[in-house]
Amino acid sequence: MKWRIPENHPRYESLKRRERLVECFFRGITDIHGLIAHGRGEAFDYLIGEHTTESAMKATEVAAEILLTARKPVISVNGNVAALAPHEIVSLSNVTGARIEVNLFHRTEDRVMRIKKLLEKYGARDVLGENADIHIPGLKHTRGMVERDGIYDADVVLVSLEDGDRCEALVNMGKIVIAIDLNPLSRTAQSATVTIVDDVERALRNMIEFVRKKQNEMKKNKNKMEETNKKNNFQKILNGYDNRKILNEVLEHIVRRLLSLAESDTDMLI
Numbered sequence: 001m002k003w004r005i006p007e008n009h010p011r012y013e014s015l016k017r018r019e020r021l022v023e024c025f026f027r028g029i030t031d032i033h034g035l036i037a038h039g040r041g042e043a044f045d046y047l048i049g050e051h052t053t054e055s056a057m058k059a060t061e062v063a064a065e066i067l068l069t070a071r072k073p074v075i076s077v078n079g080n081v082a083a084l085a086p087h088e089i090v091s092l093s094n095v096t097g098a099r100i101e102v103n104l105f106h107r108t109e110d111r112v113m114r115i116k117k118l119l120e121k122y123g124a125r126d127v128l129g130e131n132a133d134i135h136i137p138g139l140k141h142t143r144g145m146v147e148r149d150g151i152y153d154a155d156v157v158l159v160s161l162e163d164g165d166r167c168e169a170l171v172n173m174g175k176i177v178i179a180i181d182l183n184p185l186s187r188t189a190q191s192a193t194v195t196i197v198d199d200v201e202r203a204l205r206n207m208i209e210f211v212r213k214k215q216n217e218m219k220k221n222k223n224k225m226e227e228t229n230k231k232n233n234f235q236k237i238l239n240g241y242d243n244r245k246i247l248n249e250v251l252e253h254i255v256r257r258l259l260s261l262a263e264s265d266t267d268m269l270i
């Protein structure tokens, strides 16, 4: 039975997202552990202030540049991301040319197929994941299964709400891993190449904006990158980027925010 969320509830948007996850759980899209993972993310978002921080924005811009420069970028989608941001995933794939691969921690073929169908409803074509027959080295469990032509051969992988072990394994394969994770202390956040500490919907929307902006700039400057120059550009982007600094900035933001809330008499509700 669907519970009707009162539209005047002060946490309406947040409740709607929860409802969406619960609905997707009953539809066999989101795993039950995904509901717990979402709660942890919400807690961190409360501490952050439920908005995109400057450091998240910086990381998102770098991520957009990397995706545009990548030779074979892949967007990894799990049950939570499919429930929360299907439209954004498909849009990002369309604007960057990155392929989408359904890649699950709690893998079942039935969930892969359901997530693929959901993404197709939002316009995705050629979604990978069903033919996963190769393991990420070091991850012998089904959680390590990927497609050779997708995540396995990708130079850049975008993961959201990812398990830390898998993120590390992808980095160990020599890939550039862009991670969206609200917990700056998670192993995923700590081990990714570029970590965006932001809510997945907000981060993806910002990323799409950055990609469009950069594509327009490139058109204006007639600066269409040649295939041969791509690798150099990649190194150039990452040379000027320090993920450790970005993570430290997020922690400082949380500390500053909590201190100022603790010291003020203003209403703490968000």
Ligand code: PTJ
Binding pocket: 030, 031, 033, 034, 035, 036, 037, 038, 039, 040, 041, 042, 044, 078, 079, 080, 084, 103, 104, 105, 106, 107, 160, 161, 162, 163, 164, 180, 181, 182, 183, 186, 198, 199, 200, 201
């Ligand atoms: O669909 P499956 O089978 O692939 O499983 C997916 C889950 C999410 C269950 C699995 O990957 C998992 O257990 O993840 P973890 O280890 O709980 O990590 C999820 C991370 O995402 C945590 O650090 C959360 O803080 C963070 N997170 C939760 N909600 C959001 C989020 N980050 C960004 N946006 C969110 N909305």
